[in-house]
Amino acid sequence: MVHIKKPWIFTASCPSKLGTVDVVTRFMAEAGNYVDEIHSFDDHVSKRFFIRIEFQPQNEAFSAKQFGEEFEPRATEFGMTWELTKPEHKPRVAILVSKYDHCLNDLLYRHRTGQLNIEVPVIISNHPDLKALAEWHDIPYYHLPITAETKPQQEKQIIELLDQYDAELVVLARYMQVLSPWMCDQLNGKAINIHHSLLPGFKGARPYHQAWEKGVKMVGATAHYVNNDLDEGPIITQGIQTVDHAFYPEDLISKGQDVERITLFNAIRYHIEKRVFLNGSRTVVFSS
Structure with a gap:
């Protein structure tokens, strides 16, 4: 079996400008970094350029500090915001769930x-039902009940727990609560939600x-970043499955849950692999 080392990941974005690809790839070659995978995109509407590179340093003395010191002057010339992710980095993902x-x-x-x-350092829920599942995985589980009157206090407790467990990403894995504008601001750009996508749009109960x-002839799911627009944040992934007259409501639910699972998984995977860039709304x- 071929053993493939995990790569370093370089991501960057900047205003559209001649030479954006060259400034990055030329630096990689000059620094002795072998490029395994490269994706780039120039958005003609927003006038912004995006690039993601997986690479293997050929120099055993490679250091992120030296990389930054040498690349930053070139990045500054292009107004480039960039990030370097180590191969061994494992993001800390907190999960919010209901029943x-x-x-x-x-x-x-x-x-x-x-x-x-x-x-997964912590699981937080407004119900006690899934505590045993968390305990089986040896993950701390916090039951924080919520009512209309206690919502501000409960959301403040959630934010405190996220800080306590140093969560880099929050996943709403069917957390059946509408987040307040304050909570959405706290989680802006670092929380992913999943919900069903049914056409026509069926909202509310059942x-x-x-x-x-x-x-209905198809069921689907949408994973998106959380913002103040209810279920309308920037979309990361979507999934769909066709159904027909033989599907009763329970069958539709089962099929929909299957789509939700894989759609959410892909959204989280793309996020932690630095494949997702926010571009306005x-x-x-850059899917794999």
Whole structure:
């Protein structure tokens, strides 16, 4: 079996300008860094350039500090914001959940088997139902009940726990609460939500039953970043499956949950692999 070393990851964005690709790739070659994978995109609407590179240093004395000192003058010339991610970095991902366990189960399985290169330091819920699942994985579980009156206090507790456990990313794995504008501001750009996507749009209680009543022909899911627009943040991934007249409401729910699982997994994977760039209200996603 061929053993492939995990790469360093370089990501950057800047205003569109002649020579953006060259300034990065030329530096990589001059610094003795072998490029394994490269993606770039120039958005003609926003006039911004995005690039992601996986590379293997050929110099055993390679250091991130030296890389930064040598590349920064070139980045400054292009107004470039850039980041370097170490191969061994494992993002700390906090999970928020309510009662539905399909997404949480899937993420914990992928974490346990190494499919998701993350640490899960804490699980937070407004219900006690999934505590045993968290304990089986030896992950701290916090039950924080919420009412309309206690919502500000409960959300403040969540933010304190995220800080306490040094969470880099927050995943709403079917956390069935509408976040306040204050909470959305706290999590802006560092929280991913998953929800069903049914056409036509069925909102409120029992959406799959509503869809069945209308003879829906496809179910889907959308994973997006959290912002103050309810379920309308910048989209990372979407999934879809066709269904037909033989699917009863329970079948639609089961199929929808399958799509939610894989859609959320891909969104988290793209995020932690630095494949997602925020581009105003949209995203640039360099899928693998």
